[in-house]
Amino acid sequence: MKIRCQKSDLLNSVNIVLKAVPTKTTMPILECLIIEANNYGIKLIANDMELGIETMVKGTIMEEGIVALNAKVFSEIVRRLPENEVYISVDENYTTEIICEKAKFAISGRSGDEFPSLQEVERENPLTLSQFTLKEVIRQTVFSISDNESNKIMTGELFDIKNNELRVISLDGHRISIRKIIMKEEYEERKVIIPGKTLNEISKILSGEVDSFVNIFFTDKHALFEFDDTLVVTRLIDGEYYRIDQMLSSDYETKVTINKKELLSCIERASLLIRENDKKPIIIRVSDNNFELNINTSLGSMKEDVDIVMEGKDIVIGFNPKFLMDALRVIDDETVDIYLINPKAPCFIRNKEQSYIYLILPVNINVGA
Amino acid sequence: MKIRCQKSDLLNSVNIVLKAVPTKTTMPILECLIIEANNYGIKLIANDMELGIETMVKGTIMEEGIVALNAKVFSEIVRRLPENEVYISVDENYTTEIICEKAKFAISGRSGDEFPSLQEVERENPLTLSQFTLKEVIRQTVFSISDNESNKIMTGELFDIKNNELRVISLDGHRISIRKIIMKEEYEERKVIIPGKTLNEISKILSGEVDSFVNIFFTDKHALFEFDDTLVVTRLIDGEYYRIDQMLSSDYETKVTINKKELLSCIERASLLIRENDKKPIIIRVSDNNFELNINTSLGSMKEDVDIVMEGKDIVIGFNPKFLMDALRVIDDETVDIYLINPKAPCFIRNKEQSYIYLILPVNINVGA
Numbered sequence: 062m063k064i065r066c067q068k069s070d071l072l073n074s075v076n077i078v079l080k081a082v083p084t085k086t087t088m089p090i091l092e093c094l095i096i097e098a099n100n101y102g103i104k105l106i107a108n109d110m111e112l113g114i115e116t117m118v119k120g121t122i123m124e125e126g127i128v129a130l131n132a133k134v135f136s137e138i139v140r141r142l143p144e145n146e147v148y149i150s151v152d153e154n155y156t157t158e159i160i161c162e163k164a165k166f167a168i169s170g171r172s173g174d175e176f177p178s179l180q181e182v183e184r185e186n187p188l189t190l191s192q193f194t195l196k197e198v199i200r201q202t203v204f205s206i207s208d209n210e211s212n213k214i215m216t217g218e219l220f221d222i223k224n225n226e227l228r229v230i231s232l233d234g235h236r237i238s239i240r241k242i243i244m245k246e247e248y249e250e251r252k253v254i255i256p257g258k259t260l261n262e263i264s265k266i267l268s269g270e271v272d273s274f275v276n277i278f279f280t281d282k283h284a285l286f287e288f289d290d291t292l293v294v295t296r297l298i299d300g301e302y303y304r305i306d307q308m309l310s311s312d313y314e315t316k317v318t319i320n321k322k323e324l325l326s327c328i329e330r331a332s333l334l335i336r337e338n339d340k341k342p343i344i345i346r347v348s349d350n351n352f353e354l355n356i357n358t359s360l361g362s363m364k365e366d367v368d369i370v371m372e373g374k375d376i377v378i379g380f381n382p383k384f385l386m387d388a389l390r391v392i393d394d395e396t397v398d399i400y401l402i403n404p405k406a407p408c409f410i411r412n413k414e415q416s417y418i419y420l421i422l423p424v425n426i427n428v429g430a
Numbered sequence: 431m432k433i434r435c436q437k438s439d440l441l442n443s444v445n446i447v448l449k450a451v452p453t454k455t456t457m458p459i460l461e462c463l464i465i466e467a468n469n470y471g472i473k474l475i476a477n478d479m480e481l482g483i484e485t486m487v488k489g490t491i492m493e494e495g496i497v498a499l500n501a502k503v504f505s506e507i508v509r510r511l512p513e514n515e516v517y518i519s520v521d522e523n524y525t526t527e528i529i530c531e532k533a534k535f536a537i538s539g540r541s542g543d544e545f546p547s548l549q550e551v552e553r554e555n556p557l558t559l560s561q562f563t564l565k566e567v568i569r570q571t572v573f574s575i576s577d578n579e580s581n582k583i584m585t586g587e588l589f590d591i592k593n594n595e596l597r598v599i600s601l602d603g604h605r606i607s608i609r610k611i612i613m614k615e616e617y618e619e620r621k622v623i624i625p626g627k628t629l630n631e632i633s634k635i636l637s638g639e640v641d642s643f644v645n646i647f648f649t650d651k652h653a654l655f656e657f658d659d660t661l662v663v664t665r666l667i668d669g670e671y672y673r674i675d676q677m678l679s680s681d682y683e684t685k686v687t688i689n690k691k692e693l694l695s696c697i698e699r700a701s702l703l704i705r706e707n708d709k710k711p712i713i714i715r716v717s718d719n720n721f722e723l724n725i726n727t728s729l730g731s732m733k734e735d736v737d738i739v740m741e742g743k744d745i746v747i748g749f750n751p752k753f754l755m756d757a758l759r760v761i762d763d764e765t766v767d768i769y770l771i772n773p774k775a776p777c778f779i780r781n782k783e784q785s786y787i788y789l790i791l792p793v794n795i796n797v798g799a
């Protein structure tokens with residue numbers, strides 16, 4: 062193989078496929094990335110068996126071929142090359158020369174034969190979203206997946222497609238995050254569970270532009286994301302997702318309308334008094350159009366009032382402050398509505414259109430205290 | 431005690447004294463900072479027994495007093511307060527209320543009685559430098575102190591004052607860094623060894639402005655740095671420093687003049703092929719006005735040429751690339767002169783005025799190879 066390309070193009074593509082190189086693996090070949098030059102162009106490939114990425118590099122092919130190179134070593138070399146044209150040539154023993162200006166590296170490569178190829182996914186009937194929308198919806202929901210591998214389903218997000226509506230849902234046993242997107246077209250009904258790790262990696266690669274698009278293709282076991290010059294293939298998580306609709310309720314006893322930024326800063330300050338592994342809740346007391354937040358830990362106590370508009374009954378309720386902060390940080394509205402029922406029932410943060418719903422379970426507190 | 435001050439002023443001062451709060455200590459009182467309000471003003475103090483810092487906070491005193499507060503908790507609270515006036519009041523049990531806008535924290539404090547006061551240093555005959563100069567000279571030398579506590583002297587820097595010249599020197603057994611500063615006044619001869627850790631912390635606090643000054647006072651055992659509204663007291667390291675003048679030589683067999691940035695990038699690229707704990711040297715071959723850098727490790731090999739102007743004999747010599755990079759990174763000149771004698775003798779990077787001298791020992795290589 063003999064190719065040449067610009068350092069910046071090569072580095073961009075290397076950074077994309079790096080997302081699918083596992084940090085720990087029992088299969089050393091997976092620590093490699095593949096460079097393949099043939100009549101389709103120059104392609105980089107990486108695959109950690111759950112997530113696989115292929116992306117094209119602009120460049121010129123002088124001789125076709127394929128090689129597997131240690132991804133970490135190759136990427137660090139490329140990163141430090143001068144900003145100029147890079148020549149890569151591979152000999153019959155897979156020794157790979159990388160030449161840029163006066164720098165000349167030689168590293169040993171291996172044949173790409175052992176490398177597991179990406180799962181083929183038929184490209185028919187894609188779901189199409191803007192890169193911006195997909196990147197945002199991941200950010201707005203992925204924080205509430207569970208990282209406990211013993212419950213595989215909770216480590217993924219449900220993509221629930223029905224007519225022209227996509228709902229993206231995550232939950233971890235303490236909270237549920239739901240974002241609803243209205244699409245331009247109608248789609249076949251479909252529910253798939255996509256690994257959260259994959260979505261995190263995809264969101265890092267997406268440019269996030271409003272006028273670039275992502276096509277998503279599904280099979281029973283896999284999903285393929287196609288955007289720019291990149292293909293990302295991921296396994297889906299097997300099983301049936303939780304029936305969340307029966308957990309959602311529109312009833313409430315108390316409705317609080319509050320400035321989001323003020324509330325978030327106030328909870329952030331309160332959480333300073335919580336040390337790691339300390340499960341102290343914040344206590345919220347809503348009464349007479351006043352919202353009082355209290356916390357009391359071994360480090361000290363804090364009390365702060367926040368202005369609100371309220372509707373309904375007074376209530377005293379406790380929360381894990383992290384769960385409130387996670388939700389508030391991904392809501393872009395200036396004011397939010399919080400719906401409460403009683404100190405043991407979940408609270409809901411949602412807007413009128415229900416384009417977002419964040420359900421958070423309260424923490425038991427001794428209300429008499 | 432009752433005081434009020436602006437959050438930003440308080441935070442600045444807290445950040446300064448935090449540098450003297452130890453992360454690990456067997457004396458819990460040292461994890462505190464002191465707030466003292468008396469007729470001199472509002473003062474914050476921290477002390478880790480080697481390094482002590484005092485700084486003033488602008489503000490108003492309604493009631494004098496003193497309290498010791500956990501530095502970590504207090505600083506995190508202050509950091510998150512709204513940008514507004516902060517009221518601090520301490521009751522007779524040292525419970526401390528911190529109030530800013532609607533946020534009201536209460537944390538428990540302790541009496542300042544147990545807290546070790548800073549060593550008194552008589553303020554006579556200071557050495558005066560601009561903040562810029564002191565900050566720069568620390569940056570340009572402190573990287574080559576040793577972190578091996580078994581040889582205490584190597585963990586500090588020699589400040590060698592003679593007439594109107596200050597030389598700052600550090601060494602770690604493999605290299606020596608020397609910076610010479612010409613001062614406006616003549617000073618008494620004096621040699622002191624200042625702990626490298628102290629210098630690192632001071633350099634973080636210094637604003638680095640050319641027209642702000644630092645006064646440095648010395649006793650046999652301590653040095654006091656006075657600048658802005660801050661006093662830093664440090665213990666000195668006991669003992670006699672190495673006689674470095676006899677290690678410096680002006681003789682050379684080969685002189686290489688080279689573009690600093692090109693050389694540095696080239697060594698940085700070569701060092702990519704070195705894994706941690708791998709002691710592979712880079713090999714430099716100087717001949718016929720050509721400078722060829724080679725490295726060969728388990729990860730691969732690299733070769734690169736750099737343009738030079740040379741004088742004297744050809745030479746092949748090996749170096750630990752880190753030592754060359756450390757020195758080159760703190761030299762601001764566009765081109766540097768490197769003086770070489772033979773493959774076993776130290777190399778010198780120095781300018782004509784000898785305002786900097788970096789001595790680096792070579793690594794033994796098999797020159798026949």
